[in-house]
Amino acid sequence: MLASPAAFDLLADEDMSRFEEDGFLVVRNLISEPQVEELVVEYDKAVRGDYGDLSWDQRKNRRKSIEGKMVQLANPSQVIPGWSDHEYMQRSLAIARQLLGNDLEYQYDQLIMKPPYHPAETHWHQDAGYWKNNRAVTCWLALSEVVEINGAMRFLPGSHNKGIVEHMNASEYSEIDGALEAVVADISGAVTIPLEPGSATFHHCRTLHYASGNFSDVPRRGLITHFFPTE
Template sequence: MNAQAKTQTPITQKHIDFYQENGFVQVDNMLTPEELAELRGYLEEAMQTESDRSKSTDKKDGSYYRVLNQKVNLWRDHAGMGKYSFHPRFAQSAMKLSGASGMRFFHDHGLWKMPGDSKATPWHQDTPYWPINEADAGMMSIWITLDDVNEDNGCMAFVPKSHKLGKLTGIDLANPQNIFDFVEGGQSAERKPVIVPLKAGSCTFHNGLTFHYAHANVTDKPRRVLAIIFMPDGITYNGKEHLVTDGAGLTAGQPITGPRFPLLAKTDV
C-alpha cells in the first residue's frame, strides 16, 4: 500500500454533515482486508500481555466487570498496535468530521465483549469520565469492529442529536442510572435510538457527548473492537486523576500535550 492510500480518508461531505447534525456517523470499510487480518493478530497479542503500562479495567468488582473486557493504552505494550492507534487515516478522518484544525491522540482501548455472560454497556456519555475542563470539547471516538456486529453480539446504538444536550452526570456502568433522567424537560423523548450493525473492518465515530449503548454478547464468540479517542488540539487538563493522564507530567489548566498525546493531524492552513 502506498503512502497516499494509507493516509487517504474515506470521509465525504455527507459523512461530515451527518456527524455534525447527529453526533455520530457510520463509515464502512475503514480497514482494508489486509489491515483487518493484521490488526486482529496484533489485538489478540496485546490483550493477552500483562503490563504496568497498559491497564485492564475488567477486574472483579470493578466498574466494567462482566460489562466488557477493556484494556487501555495497548500501544504502550505492542508496537503493532501503535501502527493502528496512530494511523493517519483515522486521525485525518476524525479531524474532518469534527472541523478541528488539529487532532491529538488521547488513548486507545481494546474492547472485548466475551461470549455468553456479558452485560449490555448502558447508555452513557464519554466526556464526563475524561479529565478535561471543556464541557463541549469536541472529543470523539472511532470504534472499529474486527468482527461482524449486530444486536446479538454487541453492536452499538446512538441517540441522534443527543450531543447537543450538554455534559450530564457520569453513569456507573456496573450499576447504571438512567441517563435520560438527567435530561431536563424530556428533551430527548422524541429522539429514538439508532442501532448500527457493522461489517468487520467498518467503524463508527461518535462525539464524547453523544448518548451511546452496546448490546450484550449472547453468541459463543468474543466481539472484538479497537476504539481510539481523539481530542482537538488545545483541550486542557483539569488536574483530576485518570489512568491515561496520571504520571504524564501535565499541569492543571494547561493544554494536554506531550509524548503520550501526539498531534496526529492538522490542517494545512
C-alpha cells in the same frame, strides 16, 4: 510516525453534514480484511496477557481472562508493535480532524472484548461525561462482526446538541472500569449500527451511546480510539 492527515481525504460533504446532524457517522471498510486479520492476531495476544497487565488499575488486577469476563485494556497501541502508526490509526485521526478540526490529536485508546454468552453491557453514557470535554471524537473499530445480538453500538441521534447530561456512578453493577450511566428519560429514537470487521463508527463526545452484552457464540472485538484537541 503517523503519515500526514492530508494524505487522506476520506469524507464527502454529505458525511460531514450527517455527523453534524446526528452526532455519529458510520465509515465502512476503514481498513482492509488483511489489516483486520493482522490486528486480530495481536488483539487476542493482548487479551491473553501476552503484553503484560494493561488494565486501567493494575493494583486491582481488573483485567479479566478471555474465558470468562469482559476484557478492557488501556492504550494497547502504545505497547503492541506497529499499532501506533498502523493505517487504522492514520485513517481514524484523519477522519476525526475532518469532523472536528485539524488540532485534534490521539489522546488514548482502549480494547474492549466481550466474550461469548456474556451479558456485560456498556450503559448509556456520553464520553464527555467522563472528560468534561466539549470537542472530541471517538472511533469505534470493529475487529469482528458486530450485530445487535452481540453488542452493536446504539446511538441517540442529535443528542450531542443537547449538552452534557447528568451521569451517575455505575461501577457497582458494570464491568467497565469507573463506569458512568447517563440519566436519560427517552431513548426511543436510538438506532443500532451493525458493523462488519474493518468498519467503524465515529461519534462526538456528547453523543449518547450504549452497547448490550454479547449473546452470541463468538467474541465481540472492539478497538476504541479517542482524539482530543491539543488545547
